[in-house]
Amino acid sequence: MYKYDTYDQAMVDARVAEFRDQVRRRLDGSLTEEQFRPLRLMNGLYLQLHAYMLRVAVPYGTLSSAQMRMLGDIADKYDRGYGHFTTRQNIQYNWIKLEDAGDLLADLASVEMHAIQTSGNCIRNISSDQYAGAAAEELVDPRPYAELLRQWSSFHPEFMYLPRKFKIAVIASETDRAAMKLHDIGIKLVKNDAGEIGAQFYVGGGMGRTPMIAPMIREFVPLDQLITYAEACLRVYNRYGRRDNKYKARIKILVHEIGADEYARQAEEEFAHLLGQGVEPPIAELERIKTYFQDPPFEAGAPDTLDRSDPDFALWVDRNCVTHKQPGYISATISLKPVGGIPGDASADQIRLMADLARDYSFDECRVTHAQNIVLPHVRKADLYVLWQKLDAAGLGAANLDRIGDIIACPGLDYCSLANARSIPIAQKISERFAAQEKQDAIGEMKLKISGCINACGHHHAGHIGILGVDKKGVENYQLLLGGSEGEDTSLGKITGPGFDEEGIVDAVEKAADVYLANKQGEERFLDTYRRIGIDPFKEAIYD
């Protein structure tokens, strides 16, 4: 994985010093809270309901074991012993003191980590495919491109005060595991007819209160023009994105209002201009970054079989592991969704254990997924049983990847100052209702996503089943959506009708699952059946 050189380290160290100075000026009163707010946000520090929340960047979701261990230590030292993995492949801590923030950032910097641009109206942490470098069907490893974009977007002088936040995802497989088309910019690496690799740009997707699927803006950007094209896209947005209404300020609104063709034309014009300005890094820089993402030293001829005699282990393998490009290896997902748990939460001890397992069984590497789980990307099949036993003993053995218990949920009203309703208790109740293995198995692949407000941090628009918490005259109320998808077949869910209370929404989910089971044909997933029969049979059952 990527390693900082002295330049990268100096930049992160400078940021820590800068932030310490900003905190000093805030505490001595020379910065007002209003002036300080965007500065702390650009360092990932939010003022939430009970305390400061700090969001740490995990670029493209990749962590070394030393970094993972530090995340566990930080949970103990500065928080209440927990970390919360997020849908941006980041981690956040919910109980941080402002006076501690500088020391926390210094601890992060000691393991080549930071909280730079994890909030604020700037380019955020770049996300990617959690199986990058391991997936059997990927064209190339997308992470070197994401790293190049990380460096370009870090402290970009022109784009720190955009109309609104800006999220970029990079993938390189036909299977989309990063919700690429639901980003401000989604980049898919592709091969053209001449056999060259280039970047396909999708611009103007997003969730929030106005969900939109990004249209393709350019089919192929040559790799030696990648940064220049991205810069052109951002400049058009910075100049013409709406600033009169924060709810219409994302780039998706600009692209929608002027049309994808017109946006593409403007980006193309700016691109032509910028090509003459020397903003592109030398192509040697991409080659340099790529050397950090070479395959780990896989063992040739590693045994490609598994002893499946333990049925619990066999179940976990079937649910949580996926094919690796290297024979004898497998990618294993550690589910952070135990029955009745808080989706994405891990204790300091669990985080440190996962760090040890990454070191011992996965070439020192682990990944955070946007579904709030952890992946050990490169596990020898011969080691898998021992690994699973250790996970299971630590309460990390849930066999429910992409099942109904594998719920994405935002922090909701339990922590977030923007939320209208709680998300976590709904997730806990649903996972308890469907705890029985036979029930989960019968329902099969199910992506259930819960947001506690219209900002959609829990990706409810993109859930096969989505739940949106709203405030209805001071009472929490939950709307049900059906038919969303974040994959390569991206679609947005539709609201079934009037909302429900806390118990009612769990019942409604069960009724929707029953309609699927009654109508399922062959190997259809819930989503396939929904797309075939439409929303009406579900409505009838839910509201009868």
Place this chain on the structure above:
Amino acid sequence: MTEPQLRFRDDEVVSDPAVTVDSFGDQSNATAVRIEPGDDARALLPHLDRLRLIEVNFPAYTDGRGYSAARILREAGYTGELRAVGDVLIDQLSNMKRCGFDSFAPDHPLNEADAKAALDCWPDVYQATTDGRTPIWTKRHG
């Protein structure tokens, strides 16, 4: 004209009044103009050779359009004074300078020591702009 508090030029301060972009076209002798956030900086490109001062107004520091305006002017070869005016604060100085501003006239005077520290904060830079700094990418590959 707004008197700059910080200025990184050796020539004489331009004291001509800055006209609006709209009226600039009709005033063929004006040498100073002020850009508001909604103005298109490219409207000035045909006239750069007679401009000695361009002020870019930041009514609110959170409105970042002025950064693009500044870069566009420098990229087009403008060498006159480029002054950030309005809600200009310590923590934006460094990025403004990177985008091509070479003088600053904040609404409220800045603490000079803090301003200097903020401007000296970054040992290096990742991106190439017209400010003359060599990006890290270039240094790495000599």
